[in-house]
Amino acid sequence: MSASLLLDLVNSRLVLASGVSDELGDDAAASAWLRAHGAAGTPAEVADARAVREALVPFLRGETDAAVLEPWAGAMRKRARLHATGLEWVDDVDPAHVIGARAIDEWSGLQGEQGSRIRPCAADDCQHFLIDESRANARKWHSMETCGNRAKARRHYAKAKLGSAAG
Numbered sequence: 001m002s003a004s005l006l007l008d009l010v011n012s013r014l015v016l017a018s019g020v021s022d023e024l025g026d027d028a029a030a031s032a033w034l035r036a037h038g039a040a041g042t043p044a045e046v047a048d049a050r051a052v053r054e055a056l057v058p059f060l061r062g063e064t065d066a067a068v069l070e071p072w073a074g075a076m077r078k079r080a081r082l083h084a085t086g087l088e089w090v091d092d093v094d095p096a097h098v099i100g101a102r103a104i105d106e107w108s109g110l111q112g113e114q115g116s117r118i119r120p121c122a123a124d125d126c127q128h129f130l131i132d133e134s135r136a137n138a139r140k141w142h143s144m145e146t147c148g149n150r151a152k153a154r155r156h157y158a159k160a161k162l163g164s165a166a167g
């Protein structure tokens, strides 16, 4: 499990040949998952985590636009707290949208001049997302051990085939 609620959330459901693997699939597992990510694990949070995931996955794949995140953006507010020495601005998020607000706040922090640092793995047959922390922001594979090595092996095989055809 990574330190990122956003990344873990969008990677938490995979459709496999053997069926759907969903870390938020049943309520007890979803509640434990949320507690492991610093939340309380309430039924409202479970519902929100599932709802925001359903919006984020197609959005991060470029299949929908940012308007799908509007319910969470609209639930995020700052409130002024008065102190003797001045004002302090604190987050005041609608409790029903608190998990989604956290995920979207994280997504926003990953957008920059070099584009988004969270994106789908480049492997056609892979459903994982990755967060690229490299300077060039050019990482392609969610994991070098699995998708990266498979791509390398395919390139090697294609080159070997080409070589034997030419020779």
Ligand SMILES: [Zn+2]
Binding pocket: 121, 122, 123, 126, 127, 128, 141, 142, 143, 147
């Ligand atoms: Zn991958």
